[in-house]
Amino acid sequence: MKRLAATIPALVLILAGCSTADTSDEQSVEGAEGEFLAAHGLDGMEVPEMIDHLDRLGGQERPTSYMASIRSEELLFSDGEQDLALDMPDDLFYLSVAPYVNQTHDCYYHSLTTCQGELTGQDIQVRILDQASGEELVNDEVTTFDNGFAGFWLPRDVEGTIEITYDGLTGTSDFSTADDGATCLTDLRLA
Structure with missing residues (x-):
């Protein structure tokens, strides 16, 4: 399940490792998720591809417009306006x-x-x-x-x-x- 959280300060998301989610309207979550990923050049990638792409970046290549952090179960993003949690592979x-x-x-x-x-x-x-x-x-x-x-x-x-x-x-x-x-x-x- 993919979740888009309401605006939460990035520091809280990164330190706490949790977010609130309202998945009652799955279509709007998918739309907002897609917009978030497209805005940051990550659309069309699966979670492992996103991680591989971002982990290889260094110095000036690293994005500064958002934070991305890995938990056991989720890949977390925050750009200060939106927070996104994507499920990691089950196995x-x-x-x-x-x-x-x-x-x-x-x-x-x-x-x-x-x-x-x-x-x-x-x-x-x-x-x-x-x-x-x-x-x-x-x-x-x-x-x-x-x-x-x-x-x-x-x-x-x-x-x-x-x-x-x-x-x-x-x-x-x-x-x-x-x-x-x-x-x-x-x-x-x-x-």
Whole structure:
């Protein structure tokens, strides 16, 4: 279900992670949703495409006319006049990871429009394991986006470990793709 919330200050939406919705008139919600997405150049994209597009942007390319934030269940937008919550895929969880050497920031819910990591455009080796089964979910070399993050679509309800190697340095961190799991991992220090 897609929802368009009444005007709520962006800070409340981003911090609280909730919105009010009136879906009694589904046709008007769809129309308002479409207008919102078109106004911000996101129309015609599915939620995973929007996330992939926005997470790859950095510096001057990043939108400043709205905020976009990822929760386990929703992709949230706010432009100060309208707020929009789009459902995430039922079977997948998006985890955005910013490994660091010298500096990081505290983060729980990844902001596609403001989060900035230290290592931009760097090749990193990533290994992601499901702790319960031992299954290797990812084992690949990836390049961090212009925002210093690398994003991964993982199965839901997994407790795991992520290990990253970069320039002879290695770091690990635990993660969870449960409903209350963090979508922004910024505590993976490379040493």
